[in-house]
Amino acid sequence: MKRILILVALAVCVCACNGTDSGYGYRIRDNRIVYNTPPRPAGQQSMLGFACDPIDTVRIGLVGLGDRGYSALKRLPIIEYASVVALCDLFPDRVEKSQERLEKMGVPRALHEFSGDDGWKSLCELDDIDLVYLAVPWQLHTPMAVYAMEHGKHVAIEVPAATTVEECWALVNTSERTRRHCMMLENCCYDFFELTCLNMAQQGLFGEVVHVEGSYCHNLAPWWDGYQGDWRMIYNRDHRGDVYPTHGLGPVCQLLNIHRGDRMDVLVSMDTDAFNGQAKADERYGEGAVDYANGDLTATLIRTRKGKSILIEHNVVEPRPYNRMYQIVGTKGFASKYPRPGLALGAGSQEVLDSDDLDAERFLSDAQRDSVLAAYKHPIAREMEDLARKVGGHGGMDFIMDSRLIYCLHNGLPLDEDVYDAAEWSSVVELSEVSIRHGSMPVVMPDFTRGEWDRLDGVRFAVK
Ligand SMILES: NC(=O)c1ccc[n+]([C@@H]2O[C@H](COP(=O)([O-])OP(=O)(O)OC[C@H]3O[C@@H](n4cnc5c(N)ncnc54)[C@H](O)[C@@H]3O)[C@@H](O)[C@H]2O)c1
Secondary structure: OHHHHHHHHHHHHHHOEEOOOOOOOEEEEOOEEEEOOOOOOOOOOOOOOOOOOOOOOEEEEEEOOOHHHHHHOOOHHHOOOEEEEEEEEOOHHHHHHHHHHHHHOOOOOOOEEEEOOOHHHHHHHOOOOOEEEEOOOHHHHHHHHHHHHHOOOEEEEOOOOOOOHHHHHHHHHHHHHHOOOEEEOOHHHHOHHHHHHHHHHHOOOOOOEEEEEEEEEOOOOOOHHHOHHHHHHHHHHHOOOOOOOHHHHHHHHHHOOEOOOEOEEEEEEEEOOOHHHHHHHHHHHOOOOOOOOOOOOEEEEEEEOOOOEEEEEEEOOOOOOOEOOOEEEEOOOEEEOOOOOEEEOOOOOOOOOOOOOOOOOOOOOHHHHHHHHHHOOOHHHHHHHHHHHHHOOHHHHHHHHHHHHHHHHHHOOOOOOOHHHHHHHHHHHHHHHHHHHOOOOOEEOOOOOOOOOOOOOOOOOOOO
């Protein structure tokens, strides 16, 4: 009898595992999905606080010259100590168009150009580049980044950096083994309101930050046709879960000092049916030709080790105004960015004179808000705002992001966003899908720092 019970227990265990071959999968234990955190392989070292030797001029190889990569060429050539020396896309005409853009910007054409399916490998193998900058479809991010690091290059990867937990570990392990930076280009961390609120939070204006919210709510109707080979629609068609979590998650994780004092611990996700998503797929592939997987709205709740909570949402198919939510709930104050920026700093009346008055806790007036925002403007925004707004790129945040990346590499400083940020924020792509596919079961998240999540003291943007 005892033997039968052991065999049954083993069988249940095998059924409830996933990806155990790689050691990066999960098991279901006590009605929770528990992801493994495998031990660090020999020969690797933590990348927390990592800085490399200063680089005089950061020579960049840019892969992917579609919408995002081509727009990076409006910014990179004008950043001091940056030089675009190699270009690559599937299509030679996109490379040529990008070369022409460099000429129009008054800088030399890139020395090296590549095209075709595997041109990116030759780019990564070059001896005269320092940084590979990737703006390609999601599934190509990690394989390209790993190859680039293995060929001695630092990498900057568009969002999300990875689409599976196994890929997240591949980024972490390769970065730790090769001692190369791996930054995900999460530009929303550099928007002006977010930077200033981060500064306010670090100076205690919100008290203890107990809950934060972020989202990617953006009706992509005008954009679906532009993605090369339909990659984005295909990914959404085939996957449930929050497939694009990092714009919402990045800035709010910085507020909570994730892996710099706290860590994301347990996640639960839930989605709606695919109402507009299915209609969009019917329009594209023919009525009933495909089952569209991605729910119109996906909500994910995350609880941290230190008892804080995070709510993120993903919604790209409903006709609603753009919204990244960005909300901060603290013991002494509140901030909210959409639909219009607002601050409430606990100055409301404590006496409720009329039980119908729900407004005792009020937003600051616009003038008061603006004067607080001006007083607490983040030093980085203070330094770069004018030029950033002029150059643009989502209002200027893209320029600040690229400038900070080059500044840190040039000065040999730790980057603002490290490989653990890239892995933690991107892992939600898979973790949310797995939670949903198990009836919104809680997921115990992997710890990409392997137990070192409270070694650093808070989020800091390094300056020389
Ligand atoms: N941070 C942001 O605000 C933001 C905004 C838009 C897009 N993105 C991200 O940028 C990335 C690219 O998105 P996009 O909108 O530019 O898509 P896109 O389809 O317009 O461009 C992708 C480019 O990659 C090229 N490509 C595909 N396979 C390749 C290969 N093997 N070698 C070289 N090039 C290859 C394609 O030809 C295309 O030019 C995505 O990860 C997306 O999530 C980020």
